[in-house]
Amino acid sequence: MKNKTVAAWLAFMGGPLGLHRFYLHGLGDLLGWMLPIPTALGLYGIQRVQQLGQDDHYSWVLIPLLGFTIAGCALQAILYGLMAPEKWNARFNPAAAADAPAGRTRWATIFAVGLALMIGTAVLMASLAFSFQRYFEYQIEEARKISQ
Template sequence: MKNKTVAAWLAFLGGPLGLHRFYLKGPGDTIGWLLPIPTALGFYGIERAREFGMDDGASWILIPFLGFTVAACALTAIVYGLMTPEKWNTRFNPHAPIDAAAGATGWLTIGAVALALMIGATVLMASIAFSFQRYFEHQVELGRQISQ
């Protein structure tokens, strides 16, 4: 039996590592194994920014990978948490009764949805703002070089 609350929390807390995918689909899930790659690229971008400063072009390309992965996993947690028990059990517990307790929504599920919405939206907006800021600063610097 796959529990909706556990899946929502795993998607929110361990989603960038693919933990929710392994919980729901097993260790053979390809997407679960691929999810740590953009996460690692984002962390590598953060380390490059610390080492070389914010003017490093590779770091401002790599950092949003982490943000967008975290935001996508938060969205997945929201989708799991808001899924009706009937749909949850049909999809992830096909041999269980349609009204099995594993698909029920409780306060812990709502907590996962609320935190995922708050943190996911913040991370998404920060990633978008960071990406556009670095892009436009780069364009201004190129324009300055051309004009000199």
């Protein structure tokens, strides 16, 4: 039996590592194995910023990968948490009854949805702000070089 609350928390807390995919689809899930790649690239982008400073062009691309991965996993946690019990059990527990307890929404599910909404939105907006700010600062600097 695949529990909706467990899946929502795994998507929120361990989503960038693919833990929710492995829980729901098993260790043979290709997307679950691919999720750590953008996570690792984003962490590498953060490391580049710490070592080379904020003017590193590659970090402008790499850091949003981490942010988009975290935001996407938070969105997946929201979708899992808000899924109707009948739909959840039909999709992930097909042998169980439509109203099986594994698909019910509990308070822990609601907390996972709320935290995923708050943190996922904040991470997404911070990633976009960092990337766009660095990109436009770069454009202004290049325009200054051309005008001189």
